Amino acid sequence: MFRRQLFVVSLVSALGFSGSVQATPAVGLKAPEFSLTDTSGKTVRLSDYRGKHVVLEWVNPGCPYVRKHYNTANMQGTQKEVTGKGVVWLAINSTAESHPDYLAPPQLARWMAGQNAVPTSTLMDEDGTVGKAYGARTTPHLYIVNPAGVLVYAGGIDSIPSARADDVKTAVNYVKQSIEDSLAGKPLRNAVTRPYGCSIKYKS
Amino acid sequence: MTLQLMIPASLRALLLVFACAGHALVGAQAASALTATAVVTTNQVRAELIAHAPDGADAGKTVWVGLQLAHKPEWHTYWKNPGDSGLPTELNWSLPEGVSAGAIAWPMPKKIPIGNLANYGYEGTVLLAVPLTITAAFKPALLSGDIEIRLKANWLVCKQECIPEEGSFVLRLPVRSSVAGNAAAFDAAARAVPLALTYTPRSGVTVDGNQIQLAVYGLPLAAHGKALGFFPETPEVIETAGQWTQSWDGAVWRARVPLSAQRSNSPALMPVVLGLGTQGYRVELPVTGAWPQVTTPAQVVPAVLRTPAATVPPLGFWAALVGALLGGLILNLMPCVFPVLAIKVLGFARHSHNQSVRRLNGLAYSAGVLLSFLALGALVLGLRSAGESLGWGFQLQEPAVVAALALLFTLIALNLSGVFEFASVLPSSVASLQARRPMVDAFLTGVLAVAIASPCTAPFMGAALGLAIALPTVEALAIFAALGVGFALPYLLASWLPAVARALPRPGPWMETLRRLLAFPMYATVAWLVWVLGQQSGIDGAGALLVLLIAMALLIWTMGLRGRSRLALGSASVLVFAALAWGIGPYVTQPLQQGANVQAADGWEAWEPGRVEQLLARGEPVFVDFTAAWCVTCQYNKKTTLENRDVLADLAARKVRLLRADWTRRDPAITAALRQLGRNGVPVYVLYQSGKPPVLMSEILSAREVRAVLAQLPAS
Numbered sequence: 023m024f025r026r027q028l029f030v031v032s033l034v035s036a037l038g039f040s041g042s043v044q045a046t047p048a049v050g051l052k053a054p055e056f057s058l059t060d061t062s063g064k065t066v067r068l069s070d071y072r073g074k075h076v077v078l079e080w081v082n083p084g085c086p087y088v089r090k091h092y093n094t095a096n097m098q099g100t101q102k103e104v105t106g107k108g109v110v111w112l113a114i115n116s117t118a119e120s121h122p123d124y125l126a127p128p129q130l131a132r133w134m135a136g137q138n139a140v141p142t143s144t145l146m147d148e149d150g151t152v153g154k155a156y157g158a159r160t161t162p163h164l165y166i167v168n169p170a171g172v173l174v175y176a177g178g179i180d181s182i183p184s185a186r187a188d189d190v191k192t193a194v195n196y197v198k199q200s201i202e203d204s205l206a207g208k209p210l211r212n213a214v215t216r217p218y219g220c221s222i223k224y225k226s
Numbered sequence: 227m228t229l230q231l232m233i234p235a236s237l238r239a240l241l242l243v244f245a246c247a248g249h250a251l252v253g254a255q256a257a258s259a260l261t262a263t264a265v266v267t268t269n270q271v272r273a274e275l276i277a278h279a280p281d282g283a284d285a286g287k288t289v290w291v292g293l294q295l296a297h298k299p300e301w302h303t304y305w306k307n308p309g310d311s312g313l314p315t316e317l318n319w320s321l322p323e324g325v326s327a328g329a330i331a332w333p334m335p336k337k338i339p340i341g342n343l344a345n346y347g348y349e350g351t352v353l354l355a356v357p358l359t360i361t362a363a364f365k366p367a368l369l370s371g372d373i374e375i376r377l378k379a380n381w382l383v384c385k386q387e388c389i390p391e392e393g394s395f396v397l398r399l400p401v402r403s404s405v406a407g408n409a410a411a412f413d414a415a416a417r418a419v420p421l422a423l424t425y426t427p428r429s430g431v432t433v434d435g436n437q438i439q440l441a442v443y444g445l446p447l448a449a450h451g452k453a454l455g456f457f458p459e460t461p462e463v464i465e466t467a468g469q470w471t472q473s474w475d476g477a478v479w480r481a482r483v484p485l486s487a488q489r490s491n492s493p494a495l496m497p498v499v500l501g502l503g504t505q506g507y508r509v510e511l512p513v514t515g516a517w518p519q520v521t522t523p524a525q526v527v528p529a530v531l532r533t534p535a536a537t538v539p540p541l542g543f544w545a546a547l548v549g550a551l552l553g554g555l556i557l558n559l560m561p562c563v564f565p566v567l568a569i570k571v572l573g574f575a576r577h578s579h580n581q582s583v584r585r586l587n588g589l590a591y592s593a594g595v596l597l598s599f600l601a602l603g604a605l606v607l608g609l610r611s612a613g614e615s616l617g618w619g620f621q622l623q624e625p626a627v628v629a630a631l632a633l634l635f636t637l638i639a640l641n642l643s644g645v646f647e648f649a650s651v652l653p654s655s656v657a658s659l660q661a662r663r664p665m666v667d668a669f670l671t672g673v674l675a676v677a678i679a680s681p682c683t684a685p686f687m688g689a690a691l692g693l694a695i696a697l698p699t700v701e702a703l704a705i706f707a708a709l710g711v712g713f714a715l716p717y718l719l720a721s722w723l724p725a726v727a728r729a730l731p732r733p734g735p736w737m738e739t740l741r742r743l744l745a746f747p748m749y750a751t752v753a754w755l756v757w758v759l760g761q762q763s764g765i766d767g768a769g770a771l772l773v774l775l776i777a778m779a780l781l782i783w784t785m786g787l788r789g790r791s792r793l794a795l796g797s798a799s800v801l802v803f804a805a806l807a808w809g810i811g812p813y814v815t816q817p818l819q820q821g822a823n824v825q826a827a828d829g830w831e832a833w834e835p836g837r838v839e840q841l842l843a844r845g846e847p848v849f850v851d852f853t854a855a856w857c858v859t860c861q862y863n864k865k866t867t868l869e870n871r872d873v874l875a876d877l878a879a880r881k882v883r884l885l886r887a888d889w890t891r892r893d894p895a896i897t898a899a900l901r902q903l904g905r906n907g908v909p910v911y912v913l914y915q916s917g918k919p920p921v922l923m924s925e926i927l928s929a930r931e932v933r934a935v936l937a938q939l940p941a942s
Contacts, residue, residue: 046465046487048518052835052895086390123387157488159310159343171898172836176488183313185382185390214490216462220388221311224341 046157049213053165053173054155058114058145061131066112066143073169075109075204077197079141080153080222082115082161083133084123086185087219091162092137094190097179101140104201113141116153118225124148150224160219164197168204175200177215184218266393270383271303272296275375275395276353278412279405283373285324285362289399290412292355293317293379295348302347303381305335307461309345313382313390315354320376324364328357333418334499334506335457344467345384346457353415372398420499420506431496433515436487438464442479442500442509450477455501458483462491485518492517547708554712581724587668588721592714594672596707602676603706607699623892625762628856629771629814631677632755636775637782639748642741645779646786672714761855761890763816770813777803829874833887835895842916847882847939852900852910854889860909863927870929876936882913915939 091097166175180193279289304312335346426443468484760768784795853860911923
C-alpha cells in the first residue's frame, strides 16, 4: 500500500497537478508560464509568444472600471496601438463561474466584439490560477512580459485612479508608455504602478 | 441587494448605467435649482452632508462638516489606503471666499478580507469629518447671512460587486446661530479617529529583504501584551492579505509584515495606525534600510537572451546523433551505472559457455535499454507538450521516486549479499520463469540500467538532450534512441564477438565472492539516495526512509525463513512495515521549506529569476552553477573544480558574482533558464558578461577550463 501511495504521489506530481504556482512574481523576474483556453476553446500559452512583448489585461465586463475604459474606447485604442507594433495582447477573465459577473466564453467573445476590442486572444481563467499566479487584484490590472519572458510592468492602465470617464483624457497611459520604453530598449519610466478598479471575483 | 444578484450581468450593467445617470441627475438638480439637497440615497448607501457648529460659524471659529455614509448591510466604502482594490472616498468642496476645508479626519478602518485579497474600509455608518476654517476674509451672503457649503463627493461602494457613485450636496450653515443637532455623530467620529502617539526616536520601520520590521515605542499601558490591528496609511507597500506576525518585547510592539512583490511605493516615512478594539493609535515611522530594488529589465536583458535559438551552438542533427551515441557509451563509465555494469559482466560470465544464449541475452539487454530510453524520451516529450517544465533527471526531483529507488536498491543489495534468494521469496513458478527465460531477465536488466543511469549526464549528452527537447518528436526520439544504442553497445559487442567474450573471465567460485562484494556499491548507492532525499525532505525524511529500509530488510529476511517461524515473524514484520509506512511515510515526501535547500555557501548566492540580468545591468560578470543534489557529476565538479583554490582566486580577482541554481526539487524557473541556454539537464556551468553571449563550459568541469575562460575577462 505504501508503494502504491508513493506511486500515486509521484505520478500526480509528475503530471503536474501540483501546478507551478509560486509566490507573486516581482517586476524584473520571470513571468509565470500559463496555459489557458481562449473564448473559442483554443489553447494559448504564454511561451507561444516568447520573443514578443505580451500585454496581459485582466478584464471583467461587469466591473464599472473596466467599462470606463471600454466605453471611452481607451482600452480598445491601447490594444490597437500596441498590437500594431507587433505586441501580443491577451485579455484574461478570472471571474469565478459562480459569480453573477461571470460571462460564458461565447458571451464574453460577443461582448469584446461588441466593444470593437482587438486583443490577440481573450482567455478564460475561471479557476483564477493564472490571476493568482500573477498577483492580479483588480479589473483592470495590466502586466507586460518582455520578449525574454521577464515581467517588466505591473499596475494600472493609467495614472488617475477614478471612475470618471473624463479623466482618461488627462491621465498618462502607462501601458502605451511602457511598451514605447521597452521597445526603445530604455528603462521603464513607471515599471510598477497602482492598479485600480474592482477586486477580481476569484473562485473561493 | 439580493435582488440585484439575481439579475443577469448584462442587464445589471444596463441598470448600473441608469443608476449612475440617476446620481448625476441628483447633482444637476441640486446645482440648478439651488435647493439645499443634503442627502443622496442610492441602493447601497444613504449619504448625507452634515455640520457641527455649536458656537456659530463666525470668523475665527472652527466648524466641522462631514459626509455621513450609511451602508446597506454587507456593503462597504474605503479608507485612505483602500488595500488591494477599491478607492478612497473623495470630497471636493466649493466654499465661499475666506472659508477653507481641511483634510478628512479618517476614523479607524476595518480590515475586510475578500478571498485571497484584503481591503481597508467601513461598513455600517461612518462619518468622514472635515474641519472648516473661517477667516475674516469671509463675507456672508447679503440676504441670508449663511455660509453655502457645496460638496461633490465620489465613493466606491462594494459588496462582491463594486459601484462607483457620486453625489452633489449643498448645505447652508447659519453664521450667527448654533448648529448642534449632530453633536453625537461628530463626537463619535472624533473618538474613532486614531490618537496621535508621541513619537519616540527609537520607533521605526526597517526594511529587511521582502518584509518590513516595525518597532513602536510609547503605546499606552492598556495595549501592552494585546494583539493589535495594523493599518498602513501608505498604499501599495505591503501584501495587504499577507501573513504577518506581531509580538510584544516589554513595552515595545514589534511586527514583521511581508512586502508586496509588486510594490509601487517606497516611502521614507510610513504613517501607520494600530488598533486596539475600536481605539486607534497613529504614528509616523521613519524608514531605514533599502527598499528591494525594482529592476528595469527592458534595458538589461542581454541581446542573446532575447533570441533563445541563438544560444544553442549550431549543432547539426547528425552531429547530435553521434554526440548522443558517444554520450551513451561514456554513460557506462559513470559512477551510478558502474555497479550494474559489473553485475552484467557477472551475467555474461555465467553464460559464456553458451554462445547463442549469450547473443540472445545481449540482444534482449539492448532492447531493454533502447525501449527504456525511447519510453523516457516519449514521456519527456509528452509532458513537454502538456506544458510541463521538465528536464533530464526530473524523476529524481520527486522524493517519492528517490525513496522508491532506495527501496529497490536495498532489495538488490540484500539479494547480492545473500540475505535471500529470489527463489525462496517469490512463488516457485515466477522464479522458474526467470531461470527458464534468462532473456526476460536480461531485458529487465537493461530497463534497470537506464533507470539508474538517468542522474548521470555524461559529456556530449547535455547538448544532444537539449537539442532533442527542442526538436520535432521523431528527431527527438531518434536522439534518445542513439543514446540507448551507445549505452547498450559494449554488451552487444561482448555478446556477439567471441574475441570480446573470450577476454571475459571463466565462471567459478570467485563469482559468489564478487557477488557479495558488489553488494557494497549497491549499499553505497542507497546511502547516496538517502542523502539526496535528505536534501529534498530534510533530516526527518531521510530518517524515516532509513527506518523503512530496515523494516523492509526484516520483512525480506523473514520471507526466507521456513515453517512456523516464517508465518509468525513474517506476518509480524508485514504489520511493522505497513504501520511504519503509514505512520512515518509522509515524512519522506514532505517538502522542505521553500529555499531551505539553497543555502548561500560562502561566496555563493542562490539563483533566482532575473538576478543574472540585474547583476549584468550593474556591469558585473556572473558565473552560474546549475546543480542538483542527485546529480553525481555536479557534486564531483563542486568538490574538485569549484572548490579549487586557484579557480576561486581567479573568480575573486575578476569580481565574478557566483550564483547557484539548485534543481534538486522541481523548479520551473530553473528549467526555463536551462532551456534558454539550450540545455535540459544539470550540470550546466555558464559565464555571463554584459553585452556578450553567455559562455557554456563542459559538464565535466576542469579547473584549467574555468581559468582559461576567466582569463578572457579583464582583471579588475
